[in-house]
Amino acid sequence: MNRLRLWLMVLCGAAAAFPVRAQYGFPSFADLAEKLIPTVVNISTIQQPDQINIPAEGSNGGGEYYDPLEGRVALGSGFIISEDGYIITNYHVIENAEVVNVVLFDNTEVEADIIGGDEKTDIALIKIEPPFELDKVTFGDSDAIRVGDWVLAIGNPFGLGGSVTAGIVSAKSRDIAAGPYDNFIQTDAAINQGSSGGPMFNTKGEVIGINSALFSTSGNNMGIGFAIPINIVEWIVKQLEQSGEVKRGWIGIRVQPNSKNLARSLNLKDSQGIIVSGISENGPAAKAGLQAGDVIISLGQTEINSCKDFSRLIAEMPAGSEAQLVIWRNQEIEPITVKVENMPKSPKAAPREQVKPDSDGGKILKESGMILKEITPEIVKNMNLSPTTMGLLVEGVEFGSDADRQGIKRGDIILKMDLKDCVTLSAALGHIQDAQTEKRPLHLMIQNAEQDEINVLQLKLRP
Structure with a gap:
């Protein structure tokens, strides 16, 4: 009997904890x-x-x-x-x-x-x-x-x-x-x-x-x-x-979320910032020196961790204003100012046709299984690249190599090796030889051929 009385007290106490409205049904919205x-x-x-x-x-x-x-x-x-x-x-x-x-x-x-x-x-x-x-x-x-x-x-x-x-x-x-x-x-x-x-x-x-x-x-x-x-x-x-129309701010970049792999490779916190994956030729960002692979940490006083939020904030900025960005590049924080323009009717961030680079002058890097080529003004023009593109063009990939197995393909651009810029074949060879000497994989940051995504990977080199 005492146990039953105790349960009744608990139930009554629980009922009393709920609001009166919940006991008597839903509110009326008639008025x-x-x-x-x-x-x-x-x-x-x-x-x-x-x-x-x-x-x-x-x-x-x-x-x-x-x-x-x-x-x-x-x-x-x-x-x-x-x-x-x-x-x-x-x-x-x-x-x-x-x-x-x-x-x-x-x-x-x-x-x-x-x-x-x-x-x-x-x-x-x-x-x-x-x-x-x-x-x-x-x-x-x-x-x-x-x-x-x-x-x-x-x-x-x-x-x-x-x-x-x-x-x-x-x-x-x-x-x-x-x-x-x-x-x-x-x-x-x-x-x-x-x-x-x-x-x-x-x-x-x-x-x-x-x-x-x-x-x-x-x-x-x-x-x-x-x-x-x-x-x-x-x-x-x-x-x-x-x-009668909406004018939006535009700086001429494509962005992508910062994944765990990218963040880890850049020594950033997971999901911190967003990655610049493409730059429009002659756009405001290109003129300001922004590069594919840069990580946007903040816009003004606002921390940036969402591509949607960043796009909306830029869109709401009037033409002629300045976007004060803080970026992460080469393991350092850098401020950069981009002048905002009106968004074109059909903005295009570095479109490109099927890549058919000239093979003359390319050098086969046997240790990596890739054929790389320095990016010249002619390549920038023919492939409709952003003038600020810095890196090496993948001209070919050897079948069965680790580069092939990891999905690297012709037209991709190697932006960094071991977190360092590489714009010449001699610099690339130096990074490869350092990795071979230390018996470790080569860390690559790669922009895909469509220029809409950046990935990082560890490339196994031949001994």
């Missing part, structure tokens, strides 16, 4: 929803057949159907951000649209003008002439949300009109390979086709995101939806309102 619904609009667009570019099923939260008289009719959502009729939605909702119709909460239908759109972040701005005084949303702080917070999503699923769903923040900073600046909020609030462009609210009634995509095998909600953080949206929308 909040009633206030917010007038700020959300339904959007339909008409796109002619010759412009149709239908996305993969379930790739975003847009809905669509085909009208044989009008063409494709796409359905989506949006929300009012100003009393004079500016509305935010997703770019994929209005992409290639000839006509954009907006239906307000009271079923008033008006035609909208497209102010501008940004495909990279899937954000668009449209405008209507207000038929009456409009309610508008209030922006919140998407950085302040926490995993587990309640959120509301309002949209136009399947063209049904204003629908409210609730859920929680399931995760933050999700990269779903939708674009170069992915930083999604993940939620289990239902986001279905037609919900794209609608707002995600916190429990204060503030917009913290744009419902944008859903993860699904059927195209319908499976409890995994994604929203673009509003803190990213504000910067984009200001530019769209001013000029």
Whole structure:
């Protein structure tokens, strides 16, 4: 009996530790929803057949159907951000649209003008002439949300009109390979086709995101939806309102994460910094002297450990400003200043064709199983290399050698040997002979032929 009484006391104590709300069910969002619904609009667009570019099923939260008289009719959502009729939605909702119709909460239908759109972040701005005084949303702080917070999503699923769903923040900073600046909020609030462009609210009634995509095998909600953080949206929308387009900062490099092997070889902490894997010819970074193989440790006062974060920070810098970088090169920290330019329409970081280097003048390094060649101005031009490229070109690899087994191929560039620069064959031979004398492998840092990745390896030499 005493044991039973003890268990009852423990259970009662455990129940009392939970909040009262948890005992009596979920909170009601009725008052909040009633206030917010007038700020959300339904959007339909008409796109002619010759412009149709239908996305993969379930790739975003847009809905669509085909009208044989009008063409494709796409359905989506949006929300009012100003009393004079500016509305935010997703770019994929209005992409290639000839006509954009907006239906307000009271079923008033008006035609909208497209102010501008940004495909990279899937954000668009449209405008209507207000038929009456409009309610508008209030922006919140998407950085302040926490995993587990309640959120509301309002949209136009399947063209049904204003629908409210609730859920929680399931995760933050999700990269779903939708674009170069992915930083999604993940939620289990239902986001279905037609919900794209609608707002995600916190429990204060503030917009913290744009419902944008859903993860699904059927195209319908499976409890995994994604929203673009509003803190990213504000910067984009200001530019769209001013000029109809988004201008981004650009310094002309490609970067890759710092792996454990690379970090260990460079005497850095795991994942510290990011690796410069390619340089655009005549770009700002090339002019400043940045090189493939450099490790970017910080930008200004911000430590850099993420390629996405670095790309976003550079993109948000205006043309003419200076990016103050701290890099790790040759076992030393160096400051370097790069002048930011406007990103070209289609930036290319050192593209190259199939490598066919001239074999004359190359010297076979029998000890390594590689044929290496010094990089001349002619090779830089023919192979479209960055003028700042420093290293030796792999002109050939002997079949069955350790270089062959480790995947080294023609067109790769040896950036460093034993953590030291090597730009001449004589220097390379010196490093090889030192390794042979000490009876150890040769440490190589290699940029691949496509100039988009850097690797390190230990090459076994012949005795």
